[in-house]
Amino acid sequence: MLGFLDRFSTRNRLRTLEEAFDALNRKVKGLETEWNETLDKMNRLHGRIAKRAQLDSRRAPSNGEEPSPDAPAPDTGDGLLTTQERHARINASILARRHSAMRSE
Numbered sequence: 001m002l003g004f005l006d007r008f009s010t011r012n013r014l015r016t017l018e019e020a021f022d023a024l025n026r027k028v029k030g031l032e033t034e035w036n037e038t039l040d041k042m043n044r045l046h047g048r049i050a051k052r053a054q055l056d057s058r059r060a061p062s063n064g065e066e067p068s069p070d071a072p073a074p075d076t077g078d079g080l081l082t083t084q085e086r087h088a089r090i091n092a093s094i095l096a097r098r099h100s101a102m103r104s105e
Contacts, residue, residue, distance in 0.1 A: 081089070
């Protein structure tokens with residue numbers, strides 16, 4: 001009778017350990033997935049920062065002076081707009097649509 005109880009107890013302990021092991025494996029895989037997603041985000045962010053720095057260095061004045069943050073960026077001819085230029089164009093197009101809509105009423 002004691003042998004049966006020992007086997008039953010051992011099976012229960014083994015089952016409990018296997019369940020705990022499986023739960024830990026799931027958590028580790030979840031952490032790996034989360035880490036890979038975070039690493040991808042950081043790599044994309046790093047790429048955007050590097051590209052922005054490269055564009056800013058192309059637009060920097062050649063006389064060695066730091067450009068003023070309020071000063072408009074010189075036109076580089078590369079077809080890229082600064083955020084301020086893009087916003088100004090968007091605002092102008094919105095105003096033009098509003099003006100034409102008011103005239104047609």
